[in-house]
Amino acid sequence: MPSLLHAVAGNPALPPELLGRLFARLPDTDEELACALAERTDLDPGQVRQLAERCEGAALRLAGNGLLHAGDVDPLTLPHPALTLLEQGRGEPAWVRLLARSPDAYLRQRLASYDGLPEEAGELLAVDEDTDVVAELAINTTRPGLLARLAAHPVPKVRRWAAANEAAPAELLTALLDDPEVPVREQAAGNPATPGAAAARLVADHMMVRQALATHPGLPAETYHRLAEDDIPWVRSNLAQNPGIDATPMNRLSGDDGYGVRRSLAHHPRVPLDVLARIAPVTKIGATLLPRIAAADAAELVALAGSPEPKVRALVAERRDLPAELRDRLIADPDVRVAKSVAPHPGLDNARLSALVDRFGHGVATAVATNPGTSAALLERLAALRPLAGKALRTIAAHPNASPAALAACLASPDPRTTWAAAANPALPVAVMAELASA
Template identity: 70%
Template sequence: MPSPLHAVAHNPALPPELLARLIADADEDLAEELAERADLTPDQVRQLADGYEGAAVRLAARGLLRAEDVDPLARPQVALVLLDEGRGDPDWARLFAGDPEELVRVRLASAVGLPDEAADLLAADESADVVAVLAIHTARLDLLTRLAAHPLPTVRRWAAANEAMPVELLTALLDDPEVMVREQAAANPTTPGAAAARLVADHAMIRQALATHPGLPAEAYHRLGGDEIPWVRSNLAQNPGIDEGLIRRLAEDDGHDVRRSLAQHPRVPLDLLARLATTVRIGPALLLPRIAAADAAELAGLAGSREARVRMLAAARRDLPVALRDRLAADPDAKVVKSVAPHPGLTAAQLTAMLDAFGTTVATAVAANPDAPGAVLDRIVATPPTPVKALRTVAAHPNASPAALATCLAAPDSRAAAAAAANPALPVAVMAELLAQRPSGP
């Protein structure tokens, strides 16, 4: 987490004269932060790139440096970034393919559009790590054929994970003598499901991988549903390829994490999801694909449940009909109110009523509302004990007042202070004070 001074370097409202001061006084770490800014002039880009390696790497990744701006011998890491982005000089790839530093060759092996000569050199590299990285990234058929038969299991393993691998080669890798190779081939979604299904009685690690495959025959899924390893069944529970019968069977499974994983299934029936919500800790409802896909009638049904944990499922949506949103905003249960509080469109009166009813329990969620006015945010930071997460959220809010930001800057929590320093609403005079805390000179 950056210090408040470094966070100011990200503040989009930083005036040009203060930005110029920061660049002139930057050290390596601060220069890297400044390299992320969207308002750098060409001269400032050159100044940062010429003076600081880390900043040059970030500027290259952002497309602000060109191949002609970089000497690959002097700045190999910058040149590798440009090669990664497909914007480097092809001659560099041939140069780096023979570099004595293994890490340089590993980086090169993942670059897009490698010239054939460089790829051939990497495929014959003495380092297994270099060849393995090439195996998972290359799309060249001749190289894939060669690497799928490589004598080292590590290389064959990562070749088996490459989704560009031809079907016939993936099918052959399912019979590899090494477990880790068969595991990767079983998990590769482009491996034919009918072929992969023959591994349902193989090693436990392979069955765990196989349970994630989206195209197995139904019979194979049902067999995995009875596997003795809970992790296999947990992986299976999230698989979009399983049918409703198996979904309902897994809903009765008390194995570790099986039912919690099932809640993430995109087609879990709502009646099962409502039951899961009351029996297992399923995590933030916003992450549940089935809730994201629910229609207005389904949301209304969930919101009408007698169970607060079920109402929370609907409350997590951020596009609720107004009447339903307002109904949940007035819910008698703090957990439901906490879920709906960040919903856009809630009025200052509604947000204030939430704080009146539940205080600090909902303070962070209220602060996360994009429409929360400055007065509501002021109340949150002025009402002890303010939760740390609430301070961080207020500190990043575009409606935060100078007084609220001053409180966040003075907070012992460094993340809250940094968020306040990066907030465009921070007064320029305060930005200047933060800059003055650092001695001049890099």
């Protein structure tokens, strides 16, 4: 991982004097410093040019941040930043022909995904000596004639990515379902633009083909029912998230203990709430807002919050727009899993957050530190807890309300991710920035 000097270089609160000191070090240090400085948004035109001349990596970041302009770029010496400007609509159209003839295969591969690719450049890339370039063109082009040629390419990899292109005509995708290569049929089977009735005929094909087929949102109902009985758990897991399935396969999959099946079903946007309540206690879902919970109405949320299962109540607690009454009910929940889910809610004051720490200690430290309203004093208290998980300290290090005392504790951590976050925090005292910048 880069040194703390690079973290300080990107700190938005770095004083101009220290910033100038870091620019003075550019000729004698590695390119990582230039790249770190290029992430800043307060650079003047002279500093932008200095960084762009230092290395292409810095120029690429400057282009991505909107600080580098077409007049500052020679596409022959800075081809990747030039392509970034083209992708943003700020480059010179004439650059495309130059880049299409670049000796850099990765650059040509990037160019093949460019939305504004002229026909002439597309024809050049279609016969590129590097099949990765041609394959990238196959998945991105919207020209039917070119797609038809690429779908008949002798290299299976190219046909595979043509089969994955959602702009491909239905008749072309239907033809690719009969390709002799499994990877090609796999992509065609899962492409939502492939006619569902045609794709369904691959229901007994190779395992990889069936896995892709199980993601297709437009298959006949009987095909989904058959896939729900497939011997391969990854097929059933893919099916469990498919937005096209109805209640019958969902109920079948709710009792499936195959790897990841129930977890996938939990993420289905239309999973019935009774099914979700049934699988949540026996499924590792994690701290995430499920689509069906996000769409639940007020009455459904109240019903779920009254579940005897803490994991179900915790799912409701992931909502950040809960009515105050329901939110406060969940804050008082006796289970730490619910507390961890509700603690990041932006409507909580520090008295309630402190009360959670009083009850659960380090068990809610990361969750409380995630709350944008957590005060400096409470963050200091969290940083002093022992034992404290590394994730909690990293969260404190990045918090906008972190105090100098809390950041000092983070800088003393053996975890470089924590010290990096602390060094990049705008609340870091200038004296500490100066010390790190001199290292």
